[in-house]
Structures are given as C-alpha cells and as structure tokens.
Amino acid sequence: xxxxxxxxxxxxxxxxxxxxxxxxxxxxxxxxxxxxxxxxxxxxxxxxxxxxxxxxxxxxxxxxxxxxxxxxxxxxxxxxxxxxxxxxxxxxxxxxxxxxxxxxxxxxxxxxxxxxxxxxxxxxxxxxxxxxxxxxxxxxxxxxxxxxxxxxxxxxxxxxxxxxxxxxxxxxxxxxxxxxxxxxxxxxxxxxxxxxxxxxxxxxxxxxxxxxxxxxxxxxxxxxxxxxxxxxxxxxxxxxxxxxxxxxxxxxxxxxxxxxxxxxxxxxxxxxxxxxxxxxxxxxxxxxxxxxxxxxxxxxxxxxxxxxx
Amino acid sequence: xxxxxxxxxxxxxxxxxxxxxxxxxxxxxxxxxxxxxxxxxxxxxxxxxxxxxxxxxxxxxxxxxxxxxxxxxxxxxxxxxxxxxxxxxxxxxxxxxxxxxxxxxxxxxxxxxxxxxxxxxxxxxxxxxxxxxxxxxxxxxxxxxxxxxxxxxxxxxxxxxxxxxxxxxxxxxxxxxxxxxxxxxxxxxxxxxxxxxxxxxxxxxxxxxxxxxxxxxxxxxxxxxxxxxxxxxxxxxxxxxxxxxxxxxxxxxxxxxxxxxxxxxxxxxxxxxxxxxxxxxxxxxxxxxxxxxxxxxxxxxxxxxxxxxxxxxxxxxxxxxxxxxxxxxxxxxxxxxxxxxxxxxxxxxxxxxxxxxxxxxxxxxxxxxxxxxxxxxxxxxxxxxxxxxx
Numbered sequence: 264x265x266x267x268x269x270x271x272x273x274x275x276x277x278x279x280x281x282x283x284x285x286x287x288x289x290x291x292x293x294x295x296x297x298x299x300x301x302x303x304x305x306x307x308x309x310x311x312x313x314x315x316x317x318x319x320x321x322x323x324x325x326x327x328x329x330x331x332x333x334x335x336x337x338x339x340x341x342x343x344x345x346x347x348x349x350x351x352x353x354x355x356x357x358x359x360x361x362x363x364x365x366x367x368x369x370x371x372x373x374x375x376x377x378x379x380x381x382x383x384x385x386x387x388x389x390x391x392x393x394x395x396x397x398x399x400x401x402x403x404x405x406x407x408x409x410x411x412x413x414x415x416x417x418x419x420x421x422x423x424x425x426x427x428x429x430x431x432x433x434x435x436x437x438x439x440x441x442x443x444x445x446x447x448x449x450x451x452x453x454x455x456x457x458x459x460x461x462x463x464x465x466x467x468x469x470x471x472x473x474x475x476x477x478x479x480x481x482x483x484x485x486x487x488x489x490x491x492x493x494x495x496x497x498x499x500x501x502x503x504x505x506x507x508x509x510x511x512x513x514x515x516x517x518x519x520x521x522x523x524x525x526x527x528x529x530x531x532x533x534x535x536x537x538x539x540x541x542x543x544x545x546x547x548x549x550x551x552x553x554x555x556x557x558x559x560x561x562x563x564x565x566x567x568x569x570x571x572x
Numbered sequence: 573x574x575x576x577x578x579x580x581x582x583x584x585x586x587x588x589x590x591x592x593x594x595x596x597x598x599x600x601x602x603x604x605x606x607x608x609x610x611x612x613x614x615x616x617x618x619x620x621x622x623x624x625x626x627x628x629x630x631x632x633x634x635x636x637x638x639x640x641x642x643x644x645x646x647x648x649x650x651x652x653x654x655x656x657x658x659x660x661x662x663x664x665x666x667x668x669x670x671x672x673x674x675x676x677x678x679x680x681x682x683x684x685x686x687x688x689x690x691x692x693x694x695x696x697x698x699x700x701x702x703x704x705x706x707x708x709x710x711x712x713x714x715x716x717x718x719x720x721x722x723x724x725x726x727x728x729x730x731x732x733x734x735x736x737x738x739x740x741x742x743x744x745x746x747x748x749x750x751x752x753x754x755x756x757x758x759x760x761x762x763x764x765x766x767x768x769x770x771x772x773x774x775x776x777x778x779x780x781x782x783x784x785x786x787x788x789x790x791x792x793x794x795x796x797x798x799x800x801x802x803x804x805x806x807x808x809x810x811x812x813x814x815x816x817x818x819x820x821x822x823x824x825x826x827x828x829x830x831x832x833x834x835x836x837x838x839x840x841x842x843x844x845x846x847x848x849x850x851x852x853x854x855x856x857x858x859x860x861x862x863x864x865x866x867x868x869x870x871x872x873x874x875x876x877x878x879x880x881x882x883x884x885x886x887x888x889x890x891x892x893x894x895x896x897x898x899x900x901x902x903x904x905x906x907x908x909x910x911x912x913x914x915x916x917x918x919x920x921x922x923x924x925x926x927x928x929x930x931x932x933x934x935x936x937x938x939x940x941x942x943x944x945x946x947x948x949x950x951x952x953x954x955x956x957x958x959x960x961x962x
Contacts, residue, residue, distance in 0.1 A: 398835065398856070399891075419954055426950060431939075465946070508957035512950055520946050 274307075274386045277567065278408030280393035280401060281415050281425050287499040288414045289318050290537060292392035293547050294557060298564035300354035304387040307346060309357040311404050312394035316359020322349055323546030327358040334380070335373050342380045350548045355386075374400060378407050402435040410567060412495045412528065413513065417506035425513050429494055433466050433521050440488055444481050447473060465520040492523050497563060498530040506530075528566055531559045588612045588729075590781050592909070592922075597624065599907060602882050606906045606924050611639035612729075615652055622659065630660035641673055644680040646688040647757055651728045651785050654700050671696060682757045683812035684726050687805055695795070695802045702791040706784045714784070715760070715776040720769060722789050724761040730782030731755055735775045753779070763789035764810040766796070835860060835939075837867055840887040841905065850887075857890070858920070862937060864903065865890075869919040878908030878919040886923060890936075899936055902927040 279292040289312070296308035310318040310331075319327045329345040332338075339345050346355040381389060391408060393401050405411050411432070415425035434451070441447035450473065454463040463469050470489060473482050494517065496510040507530045514525040534556035540547060550557050587594060587603070594600050600617050607613050618632035633656035640649035653670060656662075662670075671693040679685040688696065706725075708714065714725070717737050732754040754760055754776065762770045766789060796803035841851040855869040865888070869878065882905055890899040908921040928936065 396835075417958060419951070422950060422954065423947075426946065427939075430946075505958050511957060512953040515953060516946055516949050519949065 273382050274384055274389045275410070276381065276389045276391060276408040277410040277412060278391040278393055278405045279412045279414055280405050281395075281413045281421075281428055284395035286414050286416045286421050286425075287531070288395075289321060289392050290541070290547065291414050291497060291499060291531065291560065292390050293318055293321050294550070294560045295564055295567075296354055296388075296390040297351055297548060297550075298561050299388045299390065299568070300351050302564065302568060303353065304568070305353050305355075305385075306388045306390065307355045307357060307384060307386045308390045308392065309381065310359035311391050311401075312359055318392050319347075319356060319358045320544065321541065321547050322356060323544070323548070324356070324358070327356075330358040331377070334377070342377075342384055346384075350546065354548075374403060378404070381407070399435070402432050405432055406436055406439070410495060411493070412497060413525075414497045414499050415509055415513065416500045417498060417502075417509035422509055422512050425496075426516055429513065429517050429523065429525075430466070430521055433489065433492065433523060436488060436492060437466070437469075437485065440485050441481060447481060447485070467520055467522040470522055489522060494523065494525040495528040495567070496525050497528050500533040501530045502533045528563045529559055531556045531563075587907075588616055592907075594620070594907060594909075596879075597621065597626065599879060599882060603906050606904060609639060611636055611643055611645070611648065614639055615648070618652065618655070622655070630656045633659075637670070638673075641677045644678050645685060645757075646674055646677060646679050647684050647726055647785065648728055649674065649677075650688055650696075650700060650703075651705065651783070654703060654705065654785075657700075667697065668693065680757070683809050684757050684759050687809045690801075690805045690808075692799075692801055695799045698795055698799070699787065699792075699802070702787055702795070704786050706786055708778050708782050708784075710778055710780050710782075712778045712782075713775065714778060714782075715772050715774065717772055717775045719772045721762040721772055723786050724763050724789070724792060725759060726785040727754060727756050727758045727760075728783040728785050729756050731779045732760075732776050732782055733779050734760065735777075736773055737775070759809070761786075763792065764806065766793040836891045837865070838889045839867065839869075840889075841881060842885045842887075860890075860936075860939075862925075862933070864906075864922065864924045867921050867923060869921065878910060878921055881905045881908045881921055888923065888925075897935060899928070899932040901925050901932065901936075 277295070279288050279295070281288050289310075293308060296306050299306040308318065308322075310316045312318070316330070319325075324347065327347060329339065329347060331345065334342055334345050342357065346357055349356055381391075391404055393404055395401075413425050413429060415421045437451055438448070441451060451469065454466075454469040454472070463472055466489075470486060473485055494513075496513050498507055498510040501507050501509075510527045510530065514527055517523045517525050532555045534554055536551060536554050537547070537556055539545075540550065552558075594603065597620065600620060604610075604613060604617060614632060614636035618629055618636050621629035621632050633652045637649040637652035637656065640646070640652060674696070675689050677689055679689055691699065705728075714732065734752050734754050760776060762772070792806065796806055835857045837855055837857055839851075839853045839855065841853065843850070853869050855867045858866045858868055860866075884905045886903050886905055888899075888901045888903060890901065891897070903923045903925045905921050906924045908919065910917050911920050
C-alpha cells in the first residue's frame with residue numbers, strides 16, 4: 264500500500280549491520296529496499312559502507328555519477344540531489360564513495376551533517392547498508408536508525424561478530440548518553456575492564472550499578488534508552504533447518520548480558536542464484552521471483568512495514 | 573574453546589592462509605624472527621624457498637616438521653618431512669631420528685594425528701613413500717557424487733565442504749543435503765574395508781586453499797597386507813571415523829577467529845636506529861587480535877615503500893568505541909606492503925604487539941571477544957542449537 268500522505272514527515276530509517284564482512288548485508292539491504300519500494304513505499308537505499316561502498320554494483324550501476332563524496336565535498340548541497348533513480352519504481356539509491364579513503368573516517372561534523380540530512384530526505388523509508396566492523400561511524404549510523412537489523416550467517420565467527428556488534432552498539436549508546444556526566448563516564452570506563460574492581464562483568468550488571476548512583480536524572484535516561492534499544496535479527500545463508508537457530512543465540516545472549524530485547528525477523532536461505540547474479544553482475548532488481556531468498560526477504564519486509572521493532 | 577579457533581594472530585594467519593603473500597626471502601626471515609616458533613609460518617617459508625629453488629629449503633621443512641611435532645601435529649610434520657626428503661634424500665640416521673621423535677610425540681586427540689606415531693619405522697617409511705601431496709584452490713571439486721572411492725585423504729590444511737546426497741525414492745534424482753565442513757586433520761575417502769568398492773555419497777569441494785596428503789586404496793591395501801601392525805591401526809583409524817560420522821564432527825568450526833573490527837589508531841613509528849624524529853601516522857585496523865593488528869595507513873603516509881618500515885618499533889594508540897578509552901600498545905612492524913583496493917594503492921602494515929599493560933590487555937580482550945561468560949554462552953548455544961544431533 265503506497266503512502267499517499269503528502270504531508271512531509273521524517274522517514275523511517277532502517278539500518279542493516281552485523282559486524283562481519285561477507286554475511287550478505289548489502290544483498291539483504293538491497294532486496295529489502297526493493298521490497299519496500301515494490302510495496303509502494305518511496306524508499307532510498309543508502310550505502311554508508313564508507314570504506315568499501317559497492318551496493319551500486321549490486322544494482323547494476325558500474326560508475327555512478329553522484330556519490331556521497333559529492334555531498335561531503337559540498338558539490339551538492341542536499342542529499343536529494345545525489346539520489347539516483349533505479350530500474351525499480353519508488354526505489355532510489357545514494358551511493359557510497361569507496362574511492363575516497365578519507366571518507367572511511369569522516370570528520371565528526373561531516374558525519375553529523377550527513378545524519379541530519381538523511382532525516383530530512385523526503386521519502387517513506389531509508390535503508391542504510393552499514394559497513395563491516397564496529398567503528399564509531401558504523402555504530403553511530405546504526406544508532407540513528409529506528410529499526411536496527413543485525414545480519415549474521417550461521418558460522419561461529421559471524422555469530423561472535425554479530426554479538427560484539429550489538430554489545431559495542433550498546434556501549435556506544437551508553438557513552439553518548441552519559442557524555443555530560445563525568446561520574447558515569449568514569450563508571451563505564453571502569454566497567455569496560457573485564458577484571459574491574461567493582462566486579463561489573465556485563466552491561467546488565469553495569470546498569471544495575473548505575474541505578475544505585477546519585478545521578479537520578481541521567482540514570483533514568485540511561486535505563487530508559489537502553490531499555491528501548493532493540494535489534495532485529497536476520498540469519499542469512501541458511502542451509503539446514505538447525506542453522507536457522509543462529510539468530511536465537513544472539514537473542515538469548517543479548518537479553519542475558521546486554522539487557523537488550525531482540526526480535527528474530529526470520530532467516531534467508533542460501534541461494535546460489537543470487538551468488539550467480541552477483542558474480543555475473545546482473546542487477547538484483549532482475550531477480551527471479553521464485554528465488555527462495557527473495558521470498559523470505561519479502562516476509563521480513565512485510566514484518567518491518569507492519570511494526571517498528 | 574577449541575584451540576583451532578583460538579589462533580588469534582591475524583597477521584600471521586593471513587600469510588599462512590595465503591591472503592597475504594610475501595615473496596621476499598629477506599622479508600620472510602624478518603617475520604620469522606618475530607614469530608620463531610610458528611610451525612605453519614615456517615612451512616610457508618619452506619614452500620617459498622622451494623619455489624625459489626633455494627638451497628636451504630630442506631632445512632626449512634626440517635624446522636617446520638620439528639615445530640609441528642612439538643605441537644602434537646604428526647600429520648603436518650610428516651607432510652613437511654615428505655617434502656624435505658623429496659628434495660634431499662635422508663640418511664638412515666636422519667630417518668631414525670625423525671621416527672624416534674615422532675614415536676615419542678604427544679599427538680593431539682584426533683584420530684589422524686594419533687595414527688602416525690603408532691606405526692613402526694619401516695611401515696611409516698613405506699607409507700610416506702607412497703603418499704602424494706595434493707593442493708587445490710578454493711572452489712575445487714575434489715570428489716564428485718558417484719565417483720568410485722579409491723583414495724584416502726588426510727587434510728593437512730584448509731577447509732572443505734562435504735554435501736551428502738540422498739534419493740527420496742529409488743527412481744528419483746539424488747538431492748543434495750546437509751553440507752558440513754571438513755577441517756584440518758580430518759580424513760575423508762570411504763576406502764575401507766578394502767574389499768568393498770564404494771561409490772561416493774557426497775560431493776566434496778574446497779572452501780579455502782587446501783593441502784591434502786593422500787594414499788590410494790590399492791597402495792594402502794598392499795601395505796596393510798604386508799604389515800599387520802599397519803593394518804590394525806588403519807582399522808582403528810576408520811573405526812574412529814565411523815564413530816565420528818555418527819556423532820559430532822571432528823571439526824565443527826572455522827580454524828581462525830579474526831576480529832574484523834575497523835578501529836581508529838594513531839601510530840608513532842620510531843626509526844630503527846633511533847636517529848630521526850618518529851613518524852606519526854593515523855590509520856585504522858583492518859583486523860585486530862590480541863597478538864597484533866593489520867593497519868591501513870592513512871593518506872598522510874607518503875614516505876615511500878611501507879616494506880621499509882619492517883622491523884621498526886611502533887607505539888600504537890587505539891581508540892575503542894567508548895570514546896574516552898584509548899589503549900596504548902608497544903609493538904614492532906613485522907611487514908609492510910602496498911595493496912590495490914578499488915583501483916587505489918593503499919599502504920598496509922602488520923604489527924606484532926610486544927608490550928601491553930594488563931588493564932589495556934583486558935580491554936582489548938573484551939573488545940575482541942567479549943567477556944568469558946558471554947563467549948561461553950555463545951559456544952554452548954552453538955553446540956546445543958546448531959551442531960547437536962536431532
């Protein structure tokens with residue numbers, strides 16, 4: 264159902280991350296954005312993998328004429344000017360700029376400008392394809408999103424990285440909220456030492472400790488913000504029924520140790536057809552509708568359209 | 573935790589798995605000075621020497637074999653020894669010394685590793701003479717579904733994927749199911765009992781560069797007929813394998829756990845002779861471990877070939893996602909090279925950490941791995957939710 268409301272409102276931002284490279288984040292992001300658009304919602308897919316942008320290639324664009332670099336360097340003043348139409352109606356793309364190494368680590372002001380302008384885009388949904396790893400930039404883009412999706416594959420290292428991604432996002436959030444409170448900043452710093460004298464081992468224990476502090480106002484804010492932090496989990500490239508459980512691992516451990524509730528959005532089966540398309544540089548917009556991965560991502564898109572995680 | 577996923581030194585692992593190639597013997601020697609006891613690194617070095625037809629290749633294989641035995645890896649030791657002895661024929665005394673050290677080694681509790689030290693010298697010599705080495709690139713099909721099983725494969729290094737086939741009905745087409753990974757020190761090839769000729773029920777392909785030590789069914793059968801002791805241990809090897817097939821796979825997880833955590837770092841690189849002002853650079857880690865990091869230098873590095881930085885002491889300041897936390901680490905640059913990424917040259921250096929205070933080490937450990945309790949729960953859930961039998 265298309266959003267026919269012409270009154271301008273902030274777009275719903277969905278960030279897709281996961282820590283590990285090769286977990287299929289970009290393909291998932293592209294197909295998720297595709298489905299949002301196909302369902303009639305104006306959608307912009309943004310490649311914020313600033314060190315290794317490549318999502319344009321997945322959509323069949325070899326050399327995009329406008330990228331985020333044009334915005335950062337002020338060649339274009341508004342993000343809308345660097346949006347590129349795609350073959351799919353309602354779907355536009357903002358390309359990253361992997362050719363500019365410095366953009367992998369933008370200045371704080373550049374990052375803030377980009378974030379502010381993202382929220383001003385006239386669209387229904389923005390899908391952010393985050394880079395691998397847990398750098399400040401990646402985490403900060405995750406934290407501005409309304410829906411935070413972690414994509415992992417059913418491999419131990421991917422699960423481990425997905426959990427570290429979630430954990431570092433929580434620490435980053437804590438750090439930013441407590442920015443104006445030296446006492447809490449100090450407490451968080453102590454808690455980061457796994458063998459700290461206060462015997463705080465997890466974020467859950469840290470939150471309990473913070474609750475006992477004298478800084479009531481900020482404490483309430485921290486408890487509320489962390490309590491509101493939720494992740495949607497997608498297990499990608501699933502080959503066996505048991506592998507679907509990989510997302511549950513993150514859900515259980517994040518709940519136990521991070522005090523964060525997560526929702527398993529579903530799984531995406533391993534689909535050699537998609538790998539072939541990527542190898543042959545066939546745009547993902549031309550995907551065969553009978554592809555099992557495509558079908559599962561449709562279900563995940565419907566779930567996201569129905570509610571904010 | 574499985575030792576095989578606990579190899580944290582990403583710099584070295586990248587060289588071992590072939591992601592980074594070092595083509596200079598001198599550069600490699602510098603690296604070995606930093607990692608003198610790394611058996612796999614010595615093995616890669618020996619291969620480089622062999623490729624360059626260097627005289628000291630046999631000595632390098634000899635060193636690698638010694639180190640593998642100390643780690644309880646007779647399979648890898650024997651592979652190095654085969655390569656050594658095929659270049660440089662051993663004396664009887666050299667053979668006896670090796671077999672006696674092999675017999676006394678304490679192998680890891682893996683059937684393929686326990687197999688070799690049980691054999692008598694003459695049996696081992698016969699076996700080694702008939703074994704072949706086979707290397708393949710990723711995505712190479714090693715066994716096709718329906719092939720006659722004629723070869724026993726020992727995985728010396730690398731990862732393969734085994735996909736079983738089944739036919740839902742007699743006349744229907746076989747369908748691929750249940751892929752599983754075969755890892756270093758696993759064996760495959762259904763050649764036992766020797767009298768039964770089996771057709772492969774699986775398709776096996778390499779997922780990474782793989783090295784295999786092989787022996788044909790005919791040769792192994794002939795040897796076992798002549799040497800009852802060998803026959804007995806081959807039977808034990810296959811019966812352990814049958815148990816493994818029915819239970820948990822020998823290796824269920826990837827051999828290395830790298831942490832692809834791009835993290836901002838600033839480096840202060842000191843001149844080797846201390847003659848000039850240190851070079852101050854910013855960059856970010858491509859991956860980081862408790863032992864070292866692979867650092868992409870920022871655009872301000874325009875001083876020349878990064879390989880020239882090899883051997884230089886370096887002070888690293890690493891910013892963790894908590895803004896106020898910066899780790900201070902002392903290390904050495906153990907390699908440097910230019911890589912081409914997206915058509916652009918970038919300078920990358922490998923750093924081995926030397927000094928890190930206990931608090932910063934704890935923080936780095938936490939950053940890389942999370943707390944022990946969290947990790948234990950992840951592994952426990954992995955075993956119960958994904959790897960356990962239905």
